[in-house]
Amino acid sequence: MSGGLSGMFDPDRVAVVGATDRADSVGRALMENLLADFDGEAVPVNPGRDRVLDRECYPDVGSVPDPVDVAVVVVPAAVAVDAVREAAEAGVESVVVITAGFGETGGEGAARERDLRAVADEYDLDLVGPNSIGVLSTPAGLNATFAPTMALPGDISFMSQSGAFITAVLSWAEERGLGFKDIVSLGNKTVLDEVDFVDHWGDDPDTSVVLGYLEDVSDGRAFIETARETTGNTPLVVVKSGWTDAGAQAASSHTGAIAGSERAYEAGMDQAGAIRVETVEELFDFAQVLSGQPLPDTDDVAVVTNAGGPGVMATDAIGASDLSLASFAESTRADLRAVLPDETGADNPLDLIGDATVDRFRDTLDTVLRDDGVGGAVVIACPTATFDYADLAAVIRECDAAHDKPLVTCLMGGERATAAARALDDDGIPNYFDPARAVRSLDALARYRAISEREYDAPAEFDVDRERAREVLESVERRENNRLGVEAMDLLDAYGIDTPRGEILTDPTDAEAVARRYDGPVVMKIVSPDILHKSDIGGVRVGVPNDEVYDTFETLVARAHNYQSDATVLGVQVQESVDIDAGVETIVGMNRDPQFGPLLLFGLGGIFVEILEDSSFRVAPVSEREARTMTEEIDSAPLLRGARGRDSTDVDAVVEAIQRLSQLVTDFPAIEELDINPLVALPDGAQAVDIRLTVNPTQL
Incomplete structure (x- = not known):
């Protein structure tokens, strides 16, 4: 250009x-x-x-x-x-x-x-x-x-x-x-x-x-x-x-199954600081309010109305948004009681009742906008014989000019309301027939204030072994398919993601010898690029004592061949046990989106990952701040921090694992999908117990 x-x-x-x-x-x-x-x-x-x-x-x-x-x-x-x-x-x-x-x-x-x-x-x-x-x-x-x-x-x-x-x-x-x-x-x-x-x-x-x-x-x-x-x-x-999942590509990993293109778009827009809307109406509603009104200092808003029903609708809309009804200061309440009839209250929302005059609107609106705890206001009016819409518009414009706070209106009525709304447009005050639209527009201002105040950090650059990682990925070139499983655990080691000790064996006697090196029972898993979900066929055994390792080895191999007679079996992994009961099973994964690139997933892991879908998404690379936010915004976040008497887990270790995976998938565009499931968050550290990934050899 x-x-x-x-x-x-x-x-x-x-x-x-x-x-x-x-x-x-x-x-x-x-x-x-x-x-x-x-x-x-x-x-x-x-x-x-x-x-x-x-x-x-x-x-x-x-x-x-x-x-x-x-x-x-x-x-x-x-x-x-x-x-x-x-x-x-x-x-x-x-x-x-x-x-x-x-x-x-x-x-x-x-x-x-x-x-x-x-x-x-x-x-x-x-x-x-x-x-x-x-x-x-x-x-x-x-x-x-x-x-x-x-x-x-x-x-x-x-x-x-x-x-x-x-x-x-x-x-x-x-x-x-x-x-x-x-x-x-x-x-x-x-x-x-x-x-x-x-x-x-x-x-x-x-x-x-x-x-x-x-x-x-x-x-x-x-x-x-x-x-x-x-x-x-x-x-x-x-x-x-085109935001539905109907066009999402089929995927072999848990992450791929959950993370369609819409997830990537949603995460990308959020990380970009864009305000995402679902309708054309919202697009221009938000444009109008963002163009004409100042940003609120707080998310607490006042509702001033002469009609109870629309006031309730506005209150419901506030409850469904990130806004809150403002709690008025006692001095504000006293001033309101001085200007309002006895039959009206001084609580938010403020119902001025049906005989409200223009002066009552002016006094009330001016009073609440002076309150430091009020970030903005919605003015709702239904036509009555006690005021004229043109006069009300003039009063609203006066209050808007006197207070540096966002103001939106909902003048409900016919041509008189439309004419008044045109007068408000001259001062950049948007008017909506629906109270919910008015509230959503105020919410857009609050959302943008939060965006404008964001601080963005550069992603950390960890000291890793890229050549060792490349060797693991290049191993797919010698295989009939492009999928890797636990035989790729060295990939995680190369990027500093902690894994339990383990080896892949092709002989049950060797498996017994390896098991004896570890303290206590071991975990054994079938290793086959043709069997994606090992647990579904009984291909994983946990807590295997040393004297059962030989028989378990043969059982796992037999199950693999019974499931798929021509399956390639690379052996059985014997792995040191991780005390999962002492921690929380999470998943860290990536699915490469055609538009946004590597889309990271973090959430509750284990066998229920695709059922619960308790996940957070970001486009890689991510900073420490973004990785930590991922651990905080899932529904099961309290489990990581010691809910119901459990020990809190080492969240810092989980955050670092997310960052290291982010660097891995950014460094190697050849990785199309990757799951670490589970990444066990422990009281002291986090360990990647299993891995599955898909590699595009043409990108190596």
Whole structure:
């Protein structure tokens, strides 16, 4: 890329390659949109036209007498790549390819897209698309799209992988009076993607909120790192389609079975500091409140209403969120009792009852907003004969201006309420018909405050034996499949993850000799790459005394062959016993997501891992702070800290094991799935008792 996207959004001259005055054509729509509002010059380019819409038309971009800043390409797919090359040779640095018929069509289109990328790389182009509806920027009056509507001016910047979604949003936002600064239709993201625009808008002082409609993320790691820089100062709100597990790939590990692509997206968005929403309505609700209201100092809110029912609805919504009803200071209660009728209480939510006047709303709202324990307020009003909505809107605007605290409203009614809401919009005070939407918007402010205050630490870099680890992984090249089990325990040792002593034996007599070296009974496990779940076939025996080792060896081998006659049996592992009763069985695992890379899992382990699914997820690599948070946010976290009279476990050792695994799977992209199950958290340390992983030899 040329390094900076300002020229794309604030050009002096835009060439439309494929411009035409033919009715109902994209080339004409683009020219008409540019001619309508653009502060600069719109130049038609088409070798088959002398003039387009009464403008001189040039045969190619190189023939335009003055420098062109942006070329918008709308010629047929077969000649689009050549058109981009011609524009680049003429010195154009920013290109928007509207034309479809590239990677989204497969086959020939995919080859064409590779050629387009090669041209962009050769000339260091900032290229949007292909298969895009274009770009738009209101400060410059730039509408280089074929959408039927120009955006209203504002401070929200929006990117979308769906062009149709943009056209629908523009019409809808116009009705709501919602404005934008920049809008980009990402298209196929051949060159520029969501990371580039998050980075650009994060440095843009005129963008207060970044919105995204995404169907995938091109580079999850880059997205996380870039978004973290942006979200410290600028909120990022994202809605993603395709979030169900229906498209998740089948996996052979516990982690893979639990961690579908949605889990990775959810973890990645959280680590990026993005606010994830489920609906388009929430996307723009949150954008409006984040753009117009200050962040709360606390998560405690007040509800002021003249209607009991909607007040209860708001209270329920607060209970379902991370917010809390504020407890008023005694001085606040005294002031409220002085301004409210005797039949109303001074408790939150404040029901001003049905005869509330505008003055009662003003006095109450002003009083609660002065309370240091109140972070923000929801004002709910149903129409009555005792006040006028226009007057109430004026009072709310006064209180909003007097107090640096977020304020949202729920004016429920017809046209009078709608007119009042428009007046509130002028001061950035959002209005919602549904109390729950109002509360969720306040919650979004609180969520973003927490995001903006986050501290990010660099992942630790442990001293490990990478060459020893590589040798273990390369052993799959000598096998019929790409799975490794307990025979790969050396992999964990190489990365400093503690394991019990153990050996894999092929002879029962040798197994007896090894067992005698360990104190007390041993654990014995069948070792076979063809048997993934050893416990399911009775392939694991715990607490085997020395005099039973020989017979147990033969029994385990027989069970393996009875289960699968052609199974490859590498032997039986004899392992030193770990006092599981003295600790807690956990699982640490990884599944490699195609978008975000290594997705770590931590949770309650043992045989119930897939049943209980008590798990926490992060995209690797993780810092010590992130690894510790993983141990704290599972439901069974109290077990690690000594619930019900049990000894507390060595959580620090578990946290370190998570970090070391994070480094392992980051260092070796060849590891596709990995389970340590169980990792036994003990009062003194943590031991990895079993391992299973899948390796992609082509990545070694």
